[in-house]
Amino acid sequence: MSLTLADARVVTPEGVHDGWLTIEDGRITHVGQGRAPRAGHSLGGRYVVPGFVDIHNHGGAGGSFPTGDQDAARAAVELHRRHGTTTMVASLVTATVPKLEAAASSLADLCDDGLLAGLHFEGPYISAARCGAHDPALLREPSPGEFERLVKAGRGHVRMLTIAAELPGALDTIRAARAHGVLAALGHSDATYEQTLDGIEAGATVATHLYNAMPPLGHRAPGPVAALLQDERVTVELVNDGVHVHPAMVRLACSAAGPHRTALITDAMAAAGAGDGAYVLGALQVTVSGGVARLTEGGSIAGSTLTMDAAFRRAVQEVGLTLPEAAVTASLTPARVLGLDDTIGSIAADKAADLVVLTDELEVAGVMRRGSWVTEP
CATH class of the missing domain: 2.30.40.10 (Urease, subunit C, domain 1)
Known part of the structure; x- marks a missing residue:
């Protein structure tokens, strides 16, 4: 037709x-x-x-990818599709290795069906000092052998691993990820500028939600933000919801990295499209009020209720990107990260x-x- x-x-x-x-x-x-x-x-x-490409998404419409529930995952995908996301990676959060394996195995079925474009392990190899909405009791030191178990459970659909470069075993695990065709993303990290560079040299090519869950940019201790922005090998994720990052800092990142290295993401959790209330992200209780998701205990930001159309709109109306620039950050750059820019x-x-x-x-x-x-x- x-x-x-x-x-x-x-x-x-x-x-x-x-x-x-x-x-x-x-x-x-x-x-x-x-x-x-x-x-x-x-x-x-x-x-x-072009259809939006979201490489970091935990759910929506009341459904959460970390549970591995396929019906909930389908509801989340449908919600985000109505908001323009035509390609989506399902992001998991820190859990026990058996639970991560089970969720990955279940969601791999939806990848086989073309509903999802892959899986992202955000944890458990992250910093306790910067864990945000991840259960600190379940964090682990990176292990290449253990990570191979997670890759096997995903049956060829694991696309990304978020890891803190400063942890013992992190650099070897980054190399192992690359050997398996998995993107290594630096984030939820307390790394110095130099440790971040080490992670990039080991093969990391993505910054997980730049600025969030990492030391702030400093003029004497530049930290990971400077290392990630200045390296042409790295694509930086940005949660452009006006809560995670101020528009001025989104503008700064887009200026430093350029649209070709900037990927808008939602970091959405179950409450996206579902309204305020009580939710669970991984093992932790989350309260959503006024569209902002925070841990019930402690108040850390716990993902977002963002959809990609709103992120795109804010990029133009508040950040000041042109329509072509915004389309690159919401579609072409994340497609390139996934190696799919020849088709989407x-x-x-x-x-x-x-x-x-x-x-x-x-x-x-x-x-x-x-x-x-x-x-x-």
């Missing part, structure tokens, strides 16, 4: 142009400017951006027809995944 989307403002990495695109068998076949060569589905001048992440011929239709106010008017409407404009 062939479909033409006409009367659109198409957002590509090169700019925004009035035009059209055609879709066949789930893929974009043509992208053109001006009037479409044939009648099609008019978008009435609304924007079209931007609007171009021969790529998957993963699209988000936005109003002038950048609100979601429609979402398409693989050529089929999730919500039709």
Whole structure:
């Protein structure tokens, strides 16, 4: 079946142009400017951006990926798809190794089905001093052999490991992750600038939610933030919800790293799309009030209730990115992190027809995944 989307403002990495695109068998076949060569589905001048790619997400719609519950995971994916996320990695949190294995094995089924794009172990190899909403009693020293158990449980779908570079065994575990084709991400870390550089040299290429759960940027002790921003090998995640990071610091990171090394993420937990109330993240109780998730005991931020459309909108309206820059940070850069930028992440011929239709106010008017409407404009 062939479909033409006409009367659109198409957002590509090169700019925004009035035009059209055609879709066949789930893929974009043509992208053109001006009037479409044939009648099609008019978008009435609304924007079209590539489907969002979220590489750090713990759940939504009341469901939590760390439980491994497949029905809850499906509900979370559906919620985020309606908000424009067409590709998503499921993030787990610190737990016992057997529980992590069980959750990874269960969610691997959904990866097999194409519902999820992979798995992310955020813990247990993180710093007790910077553990945030992770149970400190369950933290462990990194072990390459133990990590291989987690990789095996994920049946080829483990995409990322968050690890603190300063821990004993961390550098060997980073090397082991790379050997298994798993991205090593530095985060939840009390590392110095020099220890962070060691982690990068060992093979780490991602910064887990930059600024959060790590020492702040300092002019005498620059810490991990400076090391991660300045190294061209590293992509930095940012939770752009106005709670985790001030817009000025998002702007600073985007300026230092550039859109090509900046990936917007949600770090969403079960309360995304589900409202305020009491929730659980891993083994810990979370209270959500005013859309902000915090540990019931201690008050640490415990993920977010963010969706990618809101992160994109804030990037333009509050941070000051252009539409093409925001689309790169929300789609193309995270797609490249996953090694999927040849098929998703931007609007171009021969790529998957993963699209988000936005109003002038950048609100979601429609979402398409693989050529089929999730919500039709």
